[in-house]
Every structure is written in structure tokens, then in C-alpha cells.
Amino acid sequence: MVSDGPVRTAEGLSFDGADLAELERADTVIVPACADLQGDPPPELLGALRKAYARGARIASICTGAFTLAAAGLLDGRRATTHWMYAAELTQRWPAVKLDPNVLYTEDERIFTSAGECAGLDLCLHLVRLDHGSRVANTLARRMVIPPHREGGQAQYIDQPVPAGESTSLAPVLDWARTQLHRPLTIDELALRAAMSKRSFLRHFRASTGTTPLQWLVHERVARARDLLETTNDTVDRVAERCGFGSAQSLRVHFTRINQTTPYRYRQAFDPAR
Structure with a gap:
């Protein structure tokens, strides 16, 4: 986070905050969806994300969090996705991004992006699968009562x-x-x-x-x-x-x-x- 104090979500939940120095030792950085797509992310946040990636961390975004990664230049020339409602806007603002609006999530050189918020669950299960294998990811999926693996776009399941x-x-x-x-x-x-x-x-x-x-x-x-x-x-x-x-x-x-x-x-x- 950029400002001090707890982080409050749109649902009213509160999380203890940490400054951007935490990104200096993080192995995985997950950028959540952002509500203000018109405003520019704080420069210090964008810089911290770029440094984390250059250091070797993997960076993931959920839903419109891809706008933050795009603003940081981390999606230039890379395959990415975001919620289909905002795909055209992202492409217009950052034409260098190889946007694929038909998939649930993407992976390109330690940069991960997901479509909608539910697709963020698919992405997180994918990260668990990479770290701990399919058995652990499938067990987690069953606990959450969601499909263990949904590669490709959502159209195949409708x-x-x-x-x-x-x-x-x-x-x-x-x-x-x-x-x-x-x-x-x-x-x-x-x-x-x-x-x-x-x-x-x-x-x-x-x-x-x-x-x-x-x-x-x-x-x-x-x-x-x-x-x-x-x-x-x-x-x-x-x-x-x-x-x-x-x-x-x-x-x-x-x-x-x-x-x-x-x-x-x-x-x-x-x-x-x-």
C-alpha cells in the first residue's frame, strides 16, 4: 500500500497494511482489482512493482489489477487478460499489451493476469499447482467447492x-x-x-x-x-x-x-x- 493505516475493501473488510518495502523480499506479488481505472497509480507503487519483477519475483494481477501492471510497463509485449468489460479500454490505453480477452488467465515470463474476479480463483489455483502440484491444488479446489482446473475460456463451460x-x-x-x-x-x-x-x-x-x-x-x-x-x-x-x-x-x-x-x-x- 502507499498510505499508512489498514486497508479497507469494498465489502467493508479491513486488513493490516504494510509499506512497499515488503515487496523487496516478496516471492509473489498479487495486485488486486482497482476501482479507479481513470486515475494513475502512485509512481512509488509502479516503481516497487518494476523492482520486484527485476529482482525475480513473480507478479500477478486479479481482474482490473492488470491496469496497474500495464501502467508499470510490465505488460508491454506480453500476453495478458483482464475482465472483458474493460478489455477494449486497456487495449486503447496500452496498445503494446498483447491482450487476450478470451482466456481465464495468462502466464508470460513470471507475469500472471486473470480475467474477472472469479477467474482470479483459477489463477490462484494455478499458482498453487505450480508450487505444490496438482493434488494439493485439487484438494484446495474441492474445499472451496470450485472446479479444480479450468484452462481456456469460459465459453467451453457454458x-x-x-x-x-x-x-x-x-x-x-x-x-x-x-x-x-x-x-x-x-x-x-x-x-x-x-x-x-x-x-x-x-x-x-x-x-x-x-x-x-x-x-x-x-x-x-x-x-x-x-x-x-x-x-x-x-x-x-x-x-x-x-x-x-x-x-x-x-x-x-x-x-x-x-x-x-x-x-x-x-x-x-x-x-x-x-
Whole structure:
């Protein structure tokens, strides 16, 4: 902190303060979200953060705390994230930051940033995992009643229901397709199932899901793969077969692209013993 006295949070909690000299021996410095995004952080704080990083400390920010790191120049040329509501503002003010608004947290040369405040929990679990291993991090996550590992963006964990309207006529077809992911599915077959011409089906499909049948199928197959990796002891080859990917390599490519982690690492995060 910069001024003397206890630190009070927006929720009314109070913490004993310490001066910036504490950063001179800290191994990890965590910068919380800041309420005043328009004001400039105190120069002495920015200088202390730069010195801590130069000394070898790792620096992490929660939510809009990334604005403080950016003001210190610690995010220049580095991949970072922040809450999606403020991503455009951060990019406008510090264009040298390689902002990725689609992830929960980032790590780039001892600089860590998280998206929203809940994503800060994911980041902190990641730090625990780096220091103490997956088993300790998973135990902590269970105590907190939160997922032990959420790599990638939040979109992969959000169900995408079919919007209300005429396109809900595709809902039975989509539900049926989910039961057939283990085998090849063609657009012609899906269109026939929907009792539509191929052209009409493609138009209704995009209006309903916002994507193409091929892209939708890939995401559904990856979602099925995640479930199998979490709940079964099937090999990656068997998981690929059950999800209709044809080969383990094909599964790895699509799984890594969507989840930003490999099937093996995803499974290890949920059960390191396997």
C-alpha cells in the first residue's frame, strides 16, 4: 500500500497494511482489482512493482489489477487478460499489451493476469499447482467447492441452448446428433433428419446456433471428450473413437485448439493419479 493505516475493501473488510518495502523480499506479488481505472497509480507503487519483477519475483494481477501492471510497463509485449468489460479500454490505453480477452488467465515470463474476479480463483489455483502440484491444488479446489482446473475460456463451460423462435425446430435434430457423435455425420443426413433441403437447413442452423454444422459437431465432440476424460479410464485413442474423431491425433488437435490444453493434461488436472 502507499498510505499508512489498514486497508479497507469494498465489502467493508479491513486488513493490516504494510509499506512497499515488503515487496523487496516478496516471492509473489498479487495486485488486486482497482476501482479507479481513470486515475494513475502512485509512481512509488509502479516503481516497487518494476523492482520486484527485476529482482525475480513473480507478479500477478486479479481482474482490473492488470491496469496497474500495464501502467508499470510490465505488460508491454506480453500476453495478458483482464475482465472483458474493460478489455477494449486497456487495449486503447496500452496498445503494446498483447491482450487476450478470451482466456481465464495468462502466464508470460513470471507475469500472471486473470480475467474477472472469479477467474482470479483459477489463477490462484494455478499458482498453487505450480508450487505444490496438482493434488494439493485439487484438494484446495474441492474445499472451496470450485472446479479444480479450468484452462481456456469460459465459453467451453457454458451450455448454448437453442434460442427461442422458429429455429427451435432444430432442437430435436441437435439432440439426436449428440447421440450419434461416435460416427460420421453429414450435412445431408442432418438436413434429411430435419426434413429440410440442404440450403434451408444450413440457413436455419446458423440462425439457431450462430455457427456451421461442422464447427458445431467439432465442439460437441470435444465436449463429449472432456466428459469421458473426467469420468472414465478410457485411453485417448478410445475416447477419440467414442467421440467420432477417427484418430487420437485429430482429437488432440481440436481439443487443444478449443481448450488450450491437451487431453492428457486435462485428465491429469482432475485426477493426477491416472
